[in-house]
Structure formats: C-alpha cells, structure tokens
Amino acid sequence: MTRKIITGYSNPTVKFVRSLREKKHRRRERKFLAEGLRLLTDAREGGRLPEILLMAQGREGHPLLDELEADVARSGGEVIELPLDILAKVTGKENPQAVAGVFAEWDTSIRLIDRNTAPIWLVAHAMRDPGNLGTMLRTADAVGAGGLILIDDCVDPFSVEAVRASMGAIFTERLAQARWEDFLGWLREGEGQLVAASLREAVPYRGAPYSAPCFVMVGNESRGLPEHYEMACDLRVTMPMKGRADSLNAAVAGAVLAYEVLATLDER
Amino acid sequence: MTRKIITGYSNPTVKFVRSLREKKHRRRERKFLAEGLRLLTDAREGGRLPEILLMAQGREGHPLLDELEADVARSGGEVIELPLDILAKVTGKENPQAVAGVFAEWDTSIRLIDRNTAPIWLVAHAMRDPGNLGTMLRTADAVGAGGLILIDDCVDPFSVEAVRASMGAIFTERLAQARWEDFLGWLREGEGQLVAASLREAVPYRGAPYSAPCFVMVGNESRGLPEHYEMACDLRVTMPMKGRADSLNAAVAGAVLAYEVLATLDER
Known part of the structure; x- marks a missing residue:
C-alpha cells in the first residue's frame, strides 16, 4: 500500500x-x-x-x-x-x-429509478438551498423513501454544502435529476401518486388518501410550485398554517408530509 | 421628514x-x-x-x-x-x-413568557445552526406555537443568518433564552408538558397523549439531548427511523413532532 x-x-x-x-x-x-x-x-x-x-x-x-x-x-x-x-x-x-x-459522480437519470423499490419518494422542484437539499436526502433516509428526485433547476446535489447537510444520505439514497416534462412522462408510464401541498382544490393532509408509490413534491423556497405542476398532481393537500407567514421552510414541509404518508401507509 | x-x-x-x-x-x-x-x-x-x-x-x-x-x-x-x-x-x-x-434587541428572559397564550411552545437545546434556528421560528409561526425557547448555548438568534432564515418570524414569535435549570424551574411553576423524541422509555409519537401547553424540545444537531434532559421530560416519544442514519435534521424533527401535537390537540 x-x-x-x-x-x-x-x-x-x-x-x-x-x-x-x-x-x-x-x-x-x-x-x-x-x-x-x-x-x-x-x-x-x-x-x-x-x-x-x-x-x-x-x-x-x-x-x-x-x-x-x-x-x-x-x-x-x-x-x-x-x-x-x-x-x-x-x-x-x-x-x-x-x-x-x-x-x-454517478448517473442520475430518472430512467434508472425503480419506483417499486420503495413506498415513498421525495420530489423537489427548483430547490436552491444546499442545506435544504441535504436535509431532504436525510429525511428520505429516515422515512424509508427510495430517494430524492430533483426537478428543473435545483442546486447541485454534489456541492460540498449539500453533501455535508445530507450526513451521508447522498451515498445511500437514490438521486435523480430531470426536467418536469421528463419526470411527468416517466411517472405516468407506471403506478405512482403525485402529491403536493397546495391551496387549490386540496384536502386536509391528515387522513388524505395516500397510496404507494407516493411521490411527495415540494416547490421552490421562495416561489413555491408553478400552478400547472400543482394541477398535474393526483392529490393536493393543505397543511395548517396558523401564523402570519405564508409558508414553512420547504424541507420542513416535505418532511411533515412524508411522515404523514408513512403513517398512513403503515396503518394499512 | x-x-x-x-x-x-x-x-x-x-x-x-x-x-x-x-x-x-x-x-x-x-x-x-x-x-x-x-x-x-x-x-x-x-x-x-x-x-x-x-x-x-x-x-x-x-x-x-x-x-x-x-x-x-x-x-x-x-x-x-x-x-x-x-x-x-x-x-x-x-x-x-x-x-x-x-x-x-429585546428582553428574552423566560420570565416574560406567558405559557397560557398558546397550546404549543418549541424548545431548542444548544442549537448551533442559524438556519435551523430561523427555520424553527418559522415552524413555530406555522403551527400556532407561542414561540421558541432557547436552552443553554444556542447560536445567536439575532445573527443576520438566523433573522434571514426566520423569514420575519423573529419579530412575531416570542423568543426566550435560558439555562436548563432556569427553564425547568420556570416550567415546573405551572402547567406544561415537556416532550422530546427519545429512545429511552418512549412511546410512538403518533397517538401519544400530548396536552397543552405542550413544550416540544429538540436537542443539539450532533449530540442530541443530554440523558438527564430526556429523563426530565413528561413524555418521551419515538419517531420512525427507517434508514441507515440515526437522526433527522433537528429542525425537521421538531416540526414533525409539532405538527403531530397540533393535530392531536385540534382533534380534542
């Protein structure tokens, strides 16, 4: 040596x-x-x-x-x-x-994802903060998700900051990167429920009819999800917002939703 | 002018x-x-x-x-x-x-907190990351908590980074800073259930008997809570950790717990 x-x-x-x-x-x-x-x-x-x-x-x-x-x-x-x-x-x-x-680096093509290997997948749209991205990888690990799918222009998941914030989950979770159209095309080729927090025609996130494989999507930190992304979802849910501000941190919202999905699927 | x-x-x-x-x-x-x-x-x-x-x-x-x-x-x-x-x-x-x-800056003495003004309070022990601290203030706002109580040596809540990450919640949430002994002394002078995620004599976080005013505590990002802090809690709960890593991001764990407490209290 x-x-x-x-x-x-x-x-x-x-x-x-x-x-x-x-x-x-x-x-x-x-x-x-x-x-x-x-x-x-x-x-x-x-x-x-x-x-x-x-x-x-x-x-x-x-x-x-x-x-x-x-x-x-x-x-x-x-x-x-x-x-x-x-x-x-x-x-x-x-x-x-x-x-x-x-x-x-490895191939992060969406085509390499086998959706049936896990009941939950996390999806982040245009996530800009490397700390949030790393945190979502960690959350994916904790809820037993298959991995994280990055839609559109996200921060680089291989940046030192994102790798650090992932606490190692970058190496153990599946990671994919795709444009929205490519993701949606792939998603509709098989089973998969796309879920996002939304105020449009949405049901309360507690007790919503989640089903596996469930794709939990969160939007960009400052602009949220584009309307047509929300409307392409199979399920839109509302989360209580009791305060003055209009939204949670994106990684936090994703985690609260993902834990709710996990609890619902586990109860069945 | x-x-x-x-x-x-x-x-x-x-x-x-x-x-x-x-x-x-x-x-x-x-x-x-x-x-x-x-x-x-x-x-x-x-x-x-x-x-x-x-x-x-x-x-x-x-x-x-x-x-x-x-x-x-x-x-x-x-x-x-x-x-x-x-x-x-x-x-x-x-x-x-x-x-x-x-x-x-304003007075952040624990004595100024009126616990009966809100059903939930967030408590962070030795939180070191200003982004996490700001995120917890934002979560406090979202779940209708009274505010955030910082225990022991936390990062400065008035740092530019923490203020930024709070998205304004620094100005609208109550903020207190105290040593553990002073916090615990104050807590025990009135009603209040101290809750933390723990592996010691804990019950599942779903369906746990939360009661208001409920103080949801999270530990330091790398070391977690000291054992005697956990044992001083009125309720210890476990959260599912399906993956390889041993913990969620602290601010994420606090948010998932706080939303569970909110749902439980709202159902009553």
Whole structure:
C-alpha cells in the first residue's frame, strides 16, 4: 500500500481537489468532494469508494479509516497524506475533518429509478438551498423513501454544502435529476401518486388518501410550485398554517408530509 | 421628514451597522440587523420599528416602504440613504435587498413568557445552526406555537443568518433564552408538558397523549439531548427511523413532532 505525501499548496492534485468546490469544475470533471470519516464510511457501506483519499498528517488512527484506506488502494485509488492546514484549504472548512475523498459522480437519470423499490419518494422542484437539499436526502433516509428526485433547476446535489447537510444520505439514497416534462412522462408510464401541498382544490393532509408509490413534491423556497405542476398532481393537500407567514421552510414541509404518508401507509 | 445621505464606506454609521454582523458587537450594543422590505414590514406589524432605516439609492418605490419611513421618522429613528454597493457591504449579501434596518434587541428572559397564550411552545437545546434556528421560528409561526425557547448555548438568534432564515418570524414569535435549570424551574411553576423524541422509555409519537401547553424540545444537531434532559421530560416519544442514519435534521424533527401535537390537540 503506497501513500503519496504532499507538502505544498501548489501541488497539482491539491489544486485539482480544491477546484471541485466550484460547480463548473465539478461539471467538467464529474467528480465531487466529501469530508469526514463518517461520510466516507457511509459511502463505503453504500458501495462507493473515493478515487482519491486525502488524510491529514497527525490524525488519530481509526480502524474504519484503515479499512477504507485498504479498500481504496485495492480498487486502484490514490491515497494521499498532507498537512491538516492544506486539507483545510482544500475543503474550505474552518474546523476541517482529518479525511476527505474525491468521488466520481454517478448517473442520475430518472430512467434508472425503480419506483417499486420503495413506498415513498421525495420530489423537489427548483430547490436552491444546499442545506435544504441535504436535509431532504436525510429525511428520505429516515422515512424509508427510495430517494430524492430533483426537478428543473435545483442546486447541485454534489456541492460540498449539500453533501455535508445530507450526513451521508447522498451515498445511500437514490438521486435523480430531470426536467418536469421528463419526470411527468416517466411517472405516468407506471403506478405512482403525485402529491403536493397546495391551496387549490386540496384536502386536509391528515387522513388524505395516500397510496404507494407516493411521490411527495415540494416547490421552490421562495416561489413555491408553478400552478400547472400543482394541477398535474393526483392529490393536493393543505397543511395548517396558523401564523402570519405564508409558508414553512420547504424541507420542513416535505418532511411533515412524508411522515404523514408513512403513517398512513403503515396503518394499512 | 429628513433623510441623511451617506456616500462613503468610512462613514461611522456605516461602520457601526456593519459591525453588527459580528456577535461581540451585537452583544455590546444590544442591536441587530435585518434586511429586506418583507422582514421590515413583518417587524412593523409585530410592533417593532428600526432605530436606523437604511435605503439604497435608486430603489424601486413601494407604499409599504413609504409608510415604514414615516413611522421610523415619527418614532425618532434615523433614515439614511446610501448607494446599493455600500448597503451590500453592510449586510454582506451578494444580492442585497434595497432596505435594511437596525433594531434594538429585546428582553428574552423566560420570565416574560406567558405559557397560557398558546397550546404549543418549541424548545431548542444548544442549537448551533442559524438556519435551523430561523427555520424553527418559522415552524413555530406555522403551527400556532407561542414561540421558541432557547436552552443553554444556542447560536445567536439575532445573527443576520438566523433573522434571514426566520423569514420575519423573529419579530412575531416570542423568543426566550435560558439555562436548563432556569427553564425547568420556570416550567415546573405551572402547567406544561415537556416532550422530546427519545429512545429511552418512549412511546410512538403518533397517538401519544400530548396536552397543552405542550413544550416540544429538540436537542443539539450532533449530540442530541443530554440523558438527564430526556429523563426530565413528561413524555418521551419515538419517531420512525427507517434508514441507515440515526437522526433527522433537528429542525425537521421538531416540526414533525409539532405538527403531530397540533393535530392531536385540534382533534380534542
């Protein structure tokens, strides 16, 4: 097992990894960055190994890190040791984790989704906040959803912030990206109930007739869903809004709905 | 009505307002910054006017802004016009809003809370993420909670990020800050059911015997609640976790619980 040791900021690999914090470089390279032993272990358990494993000098040892390093070496990946302050520059975090990895992005075509593998799927339209996107991946994991389908222009799910907020769920949940027309075309080729919170011809979200596979859709953080998206839904539900503001945080609304769907399906 | 016009970055008022982005300055001055006409209008409707109103030159006019300006002037506040790029420097946002305000912080003592004004209260322990804190304020608004009680070392609720994420709810929800012992002492002086998600001697969250006033507590994002906080609860509930990860985002978990409490109380 060979480790490469890097000591300078100007090393090409350091520059390359650092460039992955920018979307244009991720798009070109189709690779992304994830930090921390927990995330990297989730990835490994989800069947994904980093192509490059970066480890800080002076880190504490850990059996899981040893196993990860061995797996990366076996799979032909690169293992690099570097000073913690350089790793911090690479990941852009003030309190850097002692390990990070560069992963190849995977195919997120909607055609790869097998809807019958789970009773619930989450769908986000034009979600702009990476924290919200990561949170929805985490919620998908918690409710036993199959994964998250991103509609139209969402923030990049492979951004450092979204990956971080997903707490590893990016590696274990199915992820798809599609334009609305392509999603709807795919959805109507099989069974599937599309549900969204709405004020148009909607029923109360408690006790609504949810059915599996149920696709729970939330809209953009500031504009919500376009009207014709709402009208294409099989079920529109209202959630109580007792206050002055007109809406919940999008990821929160999705989670409350998804837990209601889960409870309804489990009761049957 | 007089407006002061500022044209330079080095103006003392600009420096002062800008300094409020840092916690130490907010602590000393007991003032904070909120941006955007929507937030400032929420504040005004919530009975709070800025001490300083900052308006970008070349902004679009708006009747609500005219009313706000008149109110600020009437109340003895300062009205300042300045170039948009200076306002952007002040608020630190890439796409700055055309208006911002400096507000006096208010007393967040737990003793000022009247628990009987609402059936639900949200409680956050050691919440570190300003986005989560703002999201919980928004959720409090949506479920008709009385407000949010912050326990122990939470992120500053008056930080620009938390204020922004609250979408105005910072001005309309009651906000209290207390150490755990002080909160618990206050709670036990009257009626109030303390509820948290837990794995210790807990019942399913669906159909649990919630009662008003119900205090829904969530723990720190990475460590959760200390065991003795959980054991001090009147009711511990479990939420389904179908996935690999061990927990939901804290603000999401709080919202799912709060909506369940709301549904239970409304059914009675």
